[in-house]
Amino acid sequence: MNEKKVPPPPVLPPSIEIKENFCLFHKGEIQGEIYTCPACKTRYCMECAKKARDERKLCVKCKQLVLM
Ligand SMILES: [Zn+2]
Ligand SMILES: [Zn+2]
Known part of the structure; x- marks a missing residue:
């Protein structure tokens, strides 16, 4: 059996x-x-959230309506 060496996974820079x-x-x-x-704990500005609520926009991450 020919054992192939698996290359180590690339290290991700912390800036990601x-x-x-x-x-x-x-x-x-x-x-x-x-x-x-409240659903996914993603943070937004309060101002943007208010606007999103008025415009019935959804949370970018979890697609929940913005509620407050
Ligand atoms: Zn969300
Ligand atoms: Zn914002």
């Missing part, structure tokens, strides 16, 4: 992690108050 304070509605850093989606 998603910023905690990143609002997916306006695609930028969260300003001011933070709204947390």
Whole structure:
């Protein structure tokens, strides 16, 4: 049996992690108050969440209606 050496998996750079304070509605850093989606705990700005609720937009991550 010919044992093949498996190459080690590439090490991911730590910079890949998603910023905690990143609002997916306006695609930028969260300003001011933070709204947390109750279903998936994704964070948005309170202002964006209010707008999303009024426009009946869904949470970008889990597609739940924004409720508060
Ligand atoms: Zn969500
Ligand atoms: Zn925002």
